[in-house]
Amino acid sequence: MTRRGATKLAGILPIDKPAGITSHDVVAAVRRATGEGRVGHAGTLDPSATGLLVLLIGPYTRLAPYLSGVSKRYEARIAFGSETDTDDADGTVTRSAPVSDLLFEPESARERLATLIGASEQTPPAYSAIKVAGRVAHREARSGRPMELVARAIEVHEAELLSVDIASRTWEVAFLVSKGTYIRALARDIGRVSGSAAHLAALRRTQSGRVRLEGAHTLEEVREAAAGGNVAQLFADPLAALGLPRMEADAHAIGAGGHCASTLSIDLAEGSALAVTVNDRLAGVYRVRGRTLVPEVVLDATGGAA
Numbered sequence: 001m002t003r004r005g006a007t008k009l010a011g012i013l014p015i016d017k018p019a020g021i022t023s024h025d026v027v028a029a030v031r032r033a034t035g036e037g038r039v040g041h042a043g044t045l046d047p048s049a050t051g052l053l054v055l056l057i058g059p060y061t062r063l064a065p066y067l068s069g070v071s072k073r074y075e076a077r078i079a080f081g082s083e084t085d086t087d088d089a090d091g092t093v094t095r096s097a098p099v100s101d102l103l104f105e106p107e108s109a110r111e112r113l114a115t116l117i118g119a120s121e122q123t124p125p126a127y128s129a130i131k132v133a134g135r136v137a138h139r140e141a142r143s144g145r146p147m148e149l150v151a152r153a154i155e156v157h158e159a160e161l162l163s164v165d166i167a168s169r170t171w172e173v174a175f176l177v178s179k180g181t182y183i184r185a186l187a188r189d190i191g192r193v194s195g196s197a198a199h200l201a202a203l204r205r206t207q208s209g210r211v212r213l214e215g216a217h218t219l220e221e222v223r224e225a226a227a228g229g230n231v232a233q234l235f236a237d238p239l240a241a242l243g244l245p246r247m248e249a250d251a252h253a254i255g256a257g258g259h260c261a262s263t264l265s266i267d268l269a270e271g272s273a274l275a276v277t278v279n280d281r282l283a284g285v286y287r288v289r290g291r292t293l294v295p296e297v298v299l300d301a302t303g304g305a306a
Contacts, residue, residue, distance in 0.1 A: 007036040010058040010299065011235030012067070014216035017045050017053040026053055029219050033226040042067035043179075043208055044129060048090050051075075051205035052213045057235070062297045066242055066273070066285065069179050070209030071157060078171045078187045079201035080194075085141070086127040087184035088200040097197035104166040112194055113159040113173065116186065121151040125184050154181040170201060210243045211236055238282045244275040251278045 017026055023044040031039050040061040042054040051074075056064055080099045084091030102108050124130055126146040130137045137149060158176035165172075175183060184200045191198025206213045217225075217234050225231045239246060245268060268274060268288050273296070276284045286293040 007034060007058065009034060009036045009231060010060050011232060012060055012063070012211070012238050012241050013055040013057055013222070013231070013234055014211050014213075014236050015053045015055055015222070016213065016216040016218050017050055018219070019048055019050050022047050023053055026219065027055065030055055030057075030222060033219075033223045034231055040064055042070075043072065045205060046088065046184075046203070048088060049203040049205065051203075052208055052211065052216050053205075054208050054211050054241075057231075059299055060238070063238070063242070063285070066244070067209060067211075071176055071178055072181075072205060072209075073207035074175045074177070074183050075162070075204045075206055076173050076175060076183050076187065076200060077202040078173060078190060078198050080169045080171075080191060080196050080198045082199060083188060083191060083197045084199045087125045087182070087188045089202070091127070091199070095197050097191070097195075099169055099196045100194075101166060103194055103196065104164045104169075104171075106161060106164055109164055109171055110161050112190060113161055115193070116156045116159045116190070119153065119155045122154045122182065122185050122189070123151045124149045124182055125188075128182065152180065154178050156181065156186070174206075209241070211241050239275055239277070242275055242282075242285070244273055244285065246275040246277055248280070249276050249278060249283070251283070 013030065015026055015030075017023070023041055027039050027041060031037055034057070036058055038058050038061050040056045042056060042064050045051065045053055054067055056067070079089070080103060081096060082093045083095040085094050103112075124137070126137060126141045126149065128137045128149070130149060132149070137146075155178040156175065157178070158174070160174040162172040162174055164170070175186070177183070177186075183203055187198050187200040204213075215236055222231065222234065225234055270288055270290070272288045273285055274288070274293070275282055276286050276293070282299060284298040285296050287296055
């Protein structure tokens with residue numbers, strides 16, 4: 001058995017998370033399968049949600065800031081008629097309200113969704129992973145001490161109606177939203193502004209930044225690949241996932257992890273990030289500071305552990 005954390009694995013591993021387990025459960029399963037202790041994720045999913053969970057393996061865990069602060073796509077089912085304390089189907093009903101048949105006329109539904117587009121402020125669900133002064137919101141809520149959470153800035157880029165079902169009193173909606181947007185809270189608020197009540201009945205993440213669900217793998221596929229020593233074959237292209245401008249450099253120029261001279265720079269604005277490659281493999285992420293490139297994440301010259 002390989003000592004956990006002693007592997008040479010380094011990569012981005014997209015997972016198709018099943019319902020009923022937490023994001024931490026997925027991380028733990030991949031640690032067990034690979035023997036690599038350095039496993040993290042670039043944005044959690046609720047236990048009941050399915051779809052894309054972007055895992056970061058080995059030294060690539062340091063790329064989390066570049067892969068978590070991105071827009072995300074979801075497919076959501078919104079159920080009308082009741083609110084819950086968790087804003088989703090796992091919670092206890094806290095309020096019921098009549099539902100107008102008008103809500104299930106497609107044009108009317110699209111008009112309501114259109115009001116969500118743009119920047120706004122959203123009050124997060126009481127059952128969330130938000131921390132305030134060291135207190136975690138969902139833990140406090142489960143202890144009967146729900147926290148007063150402050151509304152925060154979000155942006156809904158797209159809200160496309162996929163279908164309506166008057167029999168089940170549901171909408172199917174595709175969302176593209178900014179980091180930190182809770183689809184559960186959107187469902188709750190749609191119910192309220194419609195003069196009714198609503199909660200999130202189902203959720204599937206289909207994209208996170210430039211990483212798509214189509215390239216994701218099941219946990220069983222990861223276990224099988226790990227047993228054969230082939231996990232690295234499941235990794236996503238890190239350069240495509242980051243989506244940063246890129247610059248090829250000499251291994252000696254970045255090997256020490258120091259600043260790169262302006263001769264290595266390209267035409268980028270002050271403060272811009274770029275991916276530095278060696279032999280077309282990701283070797284680090286640098287940021288433009290004046291006439292130099294300052295390292296933020298340095299991998300080795302082959303894109304492996306550092």
